[in-house]
Amino acid sequence: MYSPALADTPNALAHDRLPQHAPLVAQTRDGLVESVHYGSMIATAPDGRTLLAAGDPLAHFYPRSALKPLQAVAMVRAGLDLPADLLALTAASHSGAARHRDGAERILDLHGLTPAALENSTDLPYGAAEREEWLREGGQPAQLAQNCSGKHASMAATCVINGWPVRGYLDPGHPLQQLIAGTVTDLTGETPERTTTDGCGTPLFALTLRGMARAFGRLASAELPDGAAPADNPEAAVAHAMRQHPAMVAGEGRDVTALMRLAPGLLAKDGFEGVQLVGLPDGRAVAVKISDGGDRARMPVTVRVLEALGVDTAPLARIAAASVLGGGRPLGLLQATDFLPAPEAP
Template identity: 35%
Template sequence: MGFVPLVEEYRGGVLENVHYGAVSIVDEKGRVLYASGDPQHLTFLRSAAKPFQAIPAMKRRIDEIYGLDGHEAALFAASHRGEAFHIEALESMLRKTGIAEESLHCCATYPLNEDAKAERHRAHEAKRKIFHNCSGKHIGLIALSKHMGWDERTYYSPDHPVQREIVQTLASIAEVPEASIPQGVDGCGLPIFALPLHSIAYSFLKLACPDLIGDADTREAAARMARLMNENPDMIADTRFVCSALLKDSNLSAKGGAKGVYGIGLRKERIGISLKVSDGAEHVWPCIIASILERIEYGNRETIERLYALVPNVIANDGGTEVGERRAVFELKA
């Protein structure tokens, strides 16, 4: 599958675990500059697709039509983790759009954030659909369907106009034939798409540098979505997660997805980065991404330190005692 060791974890000086995967870095023409493992590895974007899935709604200015604030509209592209401020914004979105929570296709669940989940349990609250990390995306797609006069009940179907437009948009941005994009079903029940890693990197570069997008409406919509993500970073994940930590840096567009996939676009450097951890682990994202940024001599050290603060390379036991370490071991080959 073209995977190589990305991160090794040691306990008591003994190698305990190895996380394999692949990394791809591309330039503004989509050419692979550096790679570790196979840059053509076919990868489902999962939630890393959300900024692109939001573009059809942003084209029609659905946020403005329904009077959504910036922190509410940012949830179109979010994998929110259910903190109180997320839920308040989602409830406001439902009121403003006139959408019933029951109409969301995602399942009812509890928040991903452990503190937020515990809070709901203490309050003896039942699972809710807006607790699902994808609920903001679903509200956006239903609101778009409502505005366009499309069937709101079947917005999740691959044959629905909103889903057809999403895959057309992604194909255009990634510069791949639409027919070449495999589709599956994501955890929230919506269609999801697979691209080679280098195409994911190229797509995120265009999200960061929308001047590379040919179509004017798509270019403006991508720029608006990317700006909302940077202006409201804590809405995209939560106060202690990789996506929000990266988006605090105005030079970056970034979004991760389930099973270890991540995409980043760098505005000043005009490069795109993608990675896939083969075992789906997310706790090694900070180690990998920080290491990539260090190796390309990225200028914002604060961003790198913010990643290391999220998941330190020092491994501690349950009592906080240092018992091991985590090392990025991959090479970026030209």
């Protein structure tokens, strides 16, 4: 029920403050559109120019866990030096499998730390199969099982490396978070419009899809010569680790892991509330935000844009659309709409 009092609160949303999203994905059942996901997207050139766009790609939004590769770059710049699988875990929203939990513990152990150093929130494993196994074995919500534990273990480790206090490493005024904020500004080319707190307790910045795409294009196109140390090019080190270990970035059965396996060379990271970023080796990039936070809509949009950019998306068919079933038989599809402008006539 509408309350006039609510309209006077700071959280009241006037219609003209809402992002102007476009219909990007639709689900059909027997020829009728059953539901629609609105959102915004942008594809950028290596120099940051806009190649394709739909909706409101310059509206500020929270990238959520899509920020993790940028946070990982900041930590490598600050001296974090990990094996590639653990660096991939640093940039991960992992499913909470044993390899992920053990990896976070390895990061801590390498730097003389224990799980007591972690300051992220507790949770059950994010992956459905991993969560069921954890519960069968009597597991309870835990910091190591939470999908950001790799990032937090590396944050604590970076503090040890630099002689910074480990306790309180999530405070926005802590040297680690100041370093990360500066790195995010550098990589995106944007000063965050505002700062809040992510679900795991980490400072979170409001940016635009254009800025995030610029950052992912920069990471994906960075090169790390054979034998070079991560510190020689932190952007390349993070991108290389994520591509080399896609199962550490997400997990088995996860679409981000599948995307990097099916299209080698792509750099992909998702974020809660319908966020998807992809960087291409040539420096182009794609950024997607689904307005209702619908996770199922991310990949159909992403694959459609990659196809428009000339990427061979035939191997991605199984993550580009999903069958809609009725009584166990296909009756429709969840698929991208024709949201991209038609090519100009020659």
